Amino acid sequence: DTAVSQTPKYLVTQMGNDKSIKCEQNLGHDTMYWYKQDSKKFLKIMFSYNNKELIINETVPNRFSPKSPDKAHLNLHINSLELGDSAVYFCASTGRDGGETQYFGPGTRLLVL
Amino acid sequence: LAKTTQPISMDSYEGQEVNITCSHNNIATNDYITWYQQFPSQGPRFIIQGYKTKVTNEVASLFIPADRKSSTLSLPRVSLSDTAVYYCLVDRSGGSYIPTFGRGTSLIVHP
DSSP states (O other), rough: OOSSEOOOOEEEEEEEEEEEEEEEEEEEEEOEEEEEETTTTTTTEEEEEEEEEEEESSSSOOEEEEEETTTTTEEEEEOOGGGGEEEEEEEEEEEETTOOOOOOOOOEEEOOO | OOOOOOEEEEEETTTOOOOEEOTTTTTTTTTTEEEEEEEETTTEEEEEEEEEEEEOOOSSSSETTTTTTTEEEEEEOGGGGGGEEEEEEEEESSOOOOOOOBBBEEEEEOO
């Protein structure tokens, strides 16, 4: 069983479109994250949710809107996609209000043309 | 935030021991150090975690000096499959803490 899953794995789209990435974890964790990894391998946190509540919202354009329908899911919706949004997006989850081992999904490779 | 500094890249050969050092000068008392490994086209995965002194598991060892301002990940007898990016993370319990991974160290193991 996959602990943290993301869909889609690849996403190629045009500038200006709106797209969503979904994340699900079956580990029973309370905390979930979205990270963005650029071409230089920087892994930068974007959002953190704890029990469906937004905890961390780093300096991210408001075109990015996370949504947690329940504790096991954290989706990322992106409006008006820009070229600079091209990156790999990782979802992760951790237990005990964060700070424990993080389990990462396989990533979603987004390419904006 | 506890900022970390690691070498950008390292090269090694099969069978050698590899040591990757991470600096974290402003680590707080209740912070601990975690290392992750990331293969191409995959998400990072946990390798080892420690608070002080030495921790060893089946994959690696982690050495943390008394002042805790740095830590060293040691990979014994690396193989080609250890080629990956290694991230040092200073972490803390609590949902409001912002985990900061940085850029990681790209390790290439040569035959």
